[in-house]
Amino acid sequence: MSSQAQIKRLTARDIRSRKGAEPIVSLTAYTAPMAALAERHCDVLLVGDSLGMVVHGLDSTVPVTLEMMILHGQAVMRGSRRALVVIDMPFGSYEESPEQAFRNGARIMQETGCGALKLEGGQRMASTIRFMVDRGIPVMAHVGLTPQAVNVLGGFKAQGRSRAEWPAIIADAEAVTEAGAFAVVLEAVAEPLAAEITAKVAIPAIGIGASAACDGQVLVLDDMLGLTGRVPKFVKLFGNLAEEVDRAVAEYAADVRARRFPGPEQVYAVRD
Ligand code: KIV
Numbered sequence: 001m002s003s004q005a006q007i008k009r010l011t012a013r014d015i016r017s018r019k020g021a022e023p024i025v026s027l028t029a030y031t032a033p034m035a036a037l038a039e040r041h042c043d044v045l046l047v048g049d050s051l052g053m054v055v056h057g058l059d060s061t062v063p064v065t066l067e068m069m070i071l072h073g074q075a076v077m078r079g080s081r082r083a084l085v086v087i088d089m090p091f092g093s094y095e096e097s098p099e100q101a102f103r104n105g106a107r108i109m110q111e112t113g114c115g116a117l118k119l120e121g122g123q124r125m126a127s128t129i130r131f132m133v134d135r136g137i138p139v140m141a142h143v144g145l146t147p148q149a150v151n152v153l154g155g156f157k158a159q160g161r162s163r164a165e166w167p168a169i170i171a172d173a174e175a176v177t178e179a180g181a182f183a184v185v186l187e188a189v190a191e192p193l194a195a196e197i198t199a200k201v202a203i204p205a206i207g208i209g210a211s212a213a214c215d216g217q218v219l220v221l222d223d224m225l226g227l228t229g230r231v232p233k234f235v236k237l238f239g240n241l242a243e244e245v246d247r248a249v250a251e252y253a254a255d256v257r258a259r260r261f262p263g264p265e266q267v268y269a270v271r272d
Contacts, residue, residue: 010043010084012116012138017045019204024183024216026206027224029141030055030072032079038221039083044206046118046218047073049088049148054222061147064090066104073112082213085114086140091148094119098131105137116182120146122172126179134181143175144169144210145188156232158209160190177201185218186210188234209234 018024026044029035030051039045051072073087087108094101094237096167105117116138121124144159160169169189176184183204186194194210206212209232223231226240255262 007081009082009115010142011086012182015084016203019202019215021215024204024206026216026218027221028054028218029076029079029221034221035076035079035083035085039080039105042083043216044218045076045080045083045085046086047076047087047114048118048220049090050220052249054220054228060150062091062150064088066090066093066108070108070111073108073114077113084116085112085116086116087112087114088265089117089119094128095121095125098128101128102132102135102137105132109137116140118142118185120148123175126175129176129179129181139181140183140185140206141173141179141181142187143172143176143189144186144194147187148209158188158190160193166193166196169193170200170220173197173201174204177203183216188232204238 006196015024024044025042027038027042028048028050029038029045030047035045045067049061049064049069051068052058052061055072056068060066069087069090073085076085089101089105089108093104101119108114108117117132118140119128119144122141122143125141129141132139142153145153145156147156152157160166173184173186181203183206184201185206185208186197188209189197189207189211191211194205195213197216198205198211204215206216208218219235220228222228223235224238226237226242231237241263252262
């Protein structure tokens, strides 16, 4: 057996079993090379529908299509071997009915080979999550700030900053747990609320702008690398790749303009 064949991918069940144990490390990935780099340190690669904004220059995740998610999902699966790859179900592909969600979810899984799907919504999506899980699709839930609802929420706003909002958000996290989700993302949720939900639910709570007390964390890779222009204020910049790209491209442009060979040497000089 080749060494490649011996690498076993993490499963939704493996991630579920990490509740209260070793923190789950997760980042988004949209391309094969970034997936290969990120999975060296990550348990879960999320092909987030944030790719609409990060890669395609859209204003929100609302216009993202099933085809876009499948294309990027295939790339991330090709680039990775060990991480669990979770693909977002895009807006409009699952909200209508459990049957619609299962049909589109099955298509994503068949065409990409990914290990799980993520969808947004708490109590209102619980029966859909149950339907999908019962039929073989592992589901990661996503509550708190749900970016696909930006047009209803009136912007990308933190959730649970008023204690009056807490019961509904707690009920959302409990409903998706009860419905069989293997993990739940808590996005932009007030810190003490995120800590309380993490302590309350039996599945891993994965925070993004939520609380260090969560069972794991996820960030948009391009945000934390400093590749995207405006990042949410909870994002720490772990690198500044935009500056590095700018420096490298400027150096290349200077070489071209000065008619310097833009490589280490004249590689294809005539030999005889
Ligand atoms: O689309 C995405 O990248 C996400 C994460 C921010 C959790 O859903």
